[in-house]
Amino acid sequence: MARDQNGKTRLLQGNEAMVEGALAAGCRFFAGYPITPASEIAELMSVRLPMVDGTFIQMEDEIASMGVIVGASLAGVKSLTATSGPGFSLMQENLGFACVTEVPCVVINVMRGGASTGLPTSPAQGDVMQARWGSHGTHPIIVLSVSSVHDCFEITVHAFNLSEKYRIPVVILSDEVVAHTREAIVLPDRKKLEVVERIKPSMPPEWYQPYEDNSRGVPPMASFGDGYRHHVTGLVHDAHGHSTQRPEEIDAFQRRLFRKITNGFYEIQMTKSMLMEDAEVAVIAYGSVSRSALRGIRMARKKGVKAGLLHLVTLFPFPKMAVSGVLRQCRAVLVPEMNLGQISREVKRVNTSSKVEKINRIDGQLITPEEICERLREM
Amino acid sequence: MIAEITRIRHKYLRHDKKFPHVWCPGCGIGIVLGSLIRAIDGLGLAKNDLVLASGIGCSGRLPAYVDFNTLHTTHGRALTFSTGIKLANPSLNVLTVMGDGDATAIGGNHFIHAARRNLNLTAIIINNQIYGMTGGQYSPTTPYGSNSTTSPYGHIEHAFSIADLAVTSGASYVARGTVYHVPALDKLISRGIEKEGFSVIEIMTNCHTQYGRRNEMSDPVTMMKWFKDHAVTTTRAKKMSPEELKGKFSIGVLTDIDKPSYTEEYQKIRDRAKGREVKS
Numbered sequence: 001m002a003r004d005q006n007g008k009t010r011l012l013q014g015n016e017a018m019v020e021g022a023l024a025a026g027c028r029f030f031a032g033y034p035i036t037p038a039s040e041i042a043e044l045m046s047v048r049l050p051m052v053d054g055t056f057i058q059m060e061d062e063i064a065s066m067g068v069i070v071g072a073s074l075a076g077v078k079s080l081t082a083t084s085g086p087g088f089s090l091m092q093e094n095l096g097f098a099c100v101t102e103v104p105c106v107v108i109n110v111m112r113g114g115a116s117t118g119l120p121t122s123p124a125q126g127d128v129m130q131a132r133w134g135s136h137g138t139h140p141i142i143v144l145s146v147s148s149v150h151d152c153f154e155i156t157v158h159a160f161n162l163s164e165k166y167r168i169p170v171v172i173l174s175d176e177v178v179a180h181t182r183e184a185i186v187l188p189d190r191k192k193l194e195v196v197e198r199i200k201p202s203m204p205p206e207w208y209q210p211y212e213d214n215s216r217g218v219p220p221m222a223s224f225g226d227g228y229r230h231h232v233t234g235l236v237h238d239a240h241g242h243s244t245q246r247p248e249e250i251d252a253f254q255r256r257l258f259r260k261i262t263n264g265f266y267e268i269q270m271t272k273s274m275l276m277e278d279a280e281v282a283v284i285a286y287g288s289v290s291r292s293a294l295r296g297i298r299m300a301r302k303k304g305v306k307a308g309l310l311h312l313v314t315l316f317p318f319p320k321m322a323v324s325g326v327l328r329q330c331r332a333v334l335v336p337e338m339n340l341g342q343i344s345r346e347v348k349r350v351n352t353s354s355k356v357e358k359i360n361r362i363d364g365q366l367i368t369p370e371e372i373c374e375r376l377r378e379m
Numbered sequence: 380m381i382a383e384i385t386r387i388r389h390k391y392l393r394h395d396k397k398f399p400h401v402w403c404p405g406c407g408i409g410i411v412l413g414s415l416i417r418a419i420d421g422l423g424l425a426k427n428d429l430v431l432a433s434g435i436g437c438s439g440r441l442p443a444y445v446d447f448n449t450l451h452t453t454h455g456r457a458l459t460f461s462t463g464i465k466l467a468n469p470s471l472n473v474l475t476v477m478g479d480g481d482a483t484a485i486g487g488n489h490f491i492h493a494a495r496r497n498l499n500l501t502a503i504i505i506n507n508q509i510y511g512m513t514g515g516q517y518s519p520t521t522p523y524g525s526n527s528t529t530s531p532y533g534h535i536e537h538a539f540s541i542a543d544l545a546v547t548s549g550a551s552y553v554a555r556g557t558v559y560h561v562p563a564l565d566k567l568i569s570r571g572i573e574k575e576g577f578s579v580i581e582i583m584t585n586c587h588t589q590y591g592r593r594n595e596m597s598d599p600v601t602m603m604k605w606f607k608d609h610a611v612t613t614t615r616a617k618k619m620s621p622e623e624l625k626g627k628f629s630i631g632v633l634t635d636i637d638k639p640s641y642t643e644e645y646q647k648i649r650d651r652a653k654g655r656e657v658k659s
Binding site (some may be wrong): 029051053060061225226227229233 | 395426428442450462471653
């Protein structure tokens with residue numbers, strides 16, 4: 001793997017490509033707890049991070065892992081954790097803390113089947129709504145998805161960039177199939193890769209207000225030790241970072257958290273359209289299912305169905321512009337998911353009068369191209 | 380003396396923070412804060428290099444009032460955040476303030492593992508034997524038989540000894556003090572901060588509002604007297620029989636051992652890893 005970054009083709013697993021993406025994006029800190037099917041990310045990080053003066057630590061649980069990466073980010077280091085459903089549940093508490101204190105960090109959730117312990121070695125997409133709403137209270141968050149080994153590299157770089165730019169945690173939803181599939185990948189030249197760093201304060205320390213609003217809604221972020229001594233709290237806080245009970249300050253703070261994401265919506269919403277030019281029906285899919293979908297669409301086209309694919313990379317904020325365009329163009333859309341319909345409902349919400357059909361599997365098996373082709377022919 | 384107190388207060392309190400503080404009149408946490416900043420001042424630590432983190436509860440509010448890099452985290456998790464900060468920037472002095480419920484109930488797992496890992500962190504545990512902020516429910520250190528709002532018929536669980544737990548979990552330095560024995564407390568905290576490795580200072584603190592009031596010690600003075608009468612120095616405790624020690628608790632340094640800290644060990648890992656090539 002990854003001897004150099006000069007366009008050499010490598011055979012990597014999804015989990016390994018995520019490590020390469022994270023390192024390329026400047027991630028120098030990983031904390032995690034062993035869990036199938038995400039453990040390879042931790043294992044590889046434990047090898048690679050010390051080589052580049054980074055830090056790897058295995059914590060006592062996922063609650064701690066999430067706390068540690070937020071702490072590392074507060075000290076100025078780009079940080080990552082990776083887990084699967086049961087661990088992701090434990091991370092929700094400190095994930096919410098990171099949202100409210102606006103600490104950049106990336107959380108990978110390699111989704112596995114079922115609720116609770118579920119199906120540790122089977123793929124699923126059951127954690128989509130949890131990624132968006134799993135932590136309590138009103139908060140924004142960015143959720144991305146990956147469908148291939150190449151995505152695993154590219155989207156992980158994007159995740160770090162968005163996280164740093166908007167001072168927000170980014171969740172990447174992978175699944176067991178993407179994580180463990182080996183594919184050829186050409187890692188891009190690191191020098192050509194766009195890597196975003198958080199904006200640091202440039203004013204004198206006595207002028208610094210860590211949560212002061214500005215046109216972007218993203219205040220510059222000082223690291224602990226930079227000389228900009230300030231307070232960070234999970235309590236709702238004013239521009240100085242101190243807790244507040246004043247309704248006008250509370251409202252302004254909570255709305256700014258959403259405004260910064262709305263401001264960046266066009267950059268954050270990432271989708272890929274394939275075979276959409278003349279499409280009359282479309283599949284809207286994400287994760288490994290989008291690959292079955294593309295094949296199913298090609299099969300259907302051979303049988304005369306003008307079908308296309310809208311592959312969602314960003315799941316939240318929901319890419320409603322792109323979805324809206326597809327709903328206007330097509331007489332019906334199909335949303336195949338390895339759950340009982342989490343994104344299909346978001347699609348429906350974009351235009352309630354559109355015809356939105358579903359294929360849902362929750363048996364730990366992939367949705368096949370044949371199933372998708374068959375349904376497209378009926379639509 | 381007064382001039383010295385005023386100097387320290389002006390140097391370390393945050394002038395932009397809206398006082399008054401949240402603590403009840405006579406609360407022991409203020410005494411702990413005083414001790415803490417005297418220890419920091421005495422060691423001459425730079426404010427820019429000092430991080431003060433806390434969890435949730437009355438103790439959790441402590442960092443907000445002082446002019447360091449301060450962090451008020453989630454309940455029980457303060458040590459996990461501190462671990463990340465220290466590992467990401469080992470040049471920072473990272474102090475973590477927790478309460479008894481914070482450190483040993485909801486954060487118990489993080490506490491024992493932080494001690495075991497021996498990262499160069501200082502944990503200050505304010506033990507007032509009750510959940511004060513939420514209204515006086517029993518905590519893992521509430522004594523057997525005492526009353527709380529969730530043990531109205533008397534408490535039937537047995538209390539943790541926080542300091543003993545820290546010793547068995549592998550902390551490099553463990554001390555116990557009280558808010559009555561203040562000059563000694565200043566020194567215990569100071570030594571803890573200086574110590575290379577994980578150090579724990581448990582501080583017996585009065586919560587007359589939520590604990591004392593329900594247990595026949597409804598004012599700070601009565602609680603202070605209780606600390607005075609029941610605390611035994613570690614040196615004296617060694618000469619006492621188990622019968623004599625019954626109902627008493629020891630104060631002073633319980634453990635002070637030297638072992639490599641996590642940051643030193645991890646640097647060795649980096650040095651070892653750097654020689655290696657990434658295999659294809």
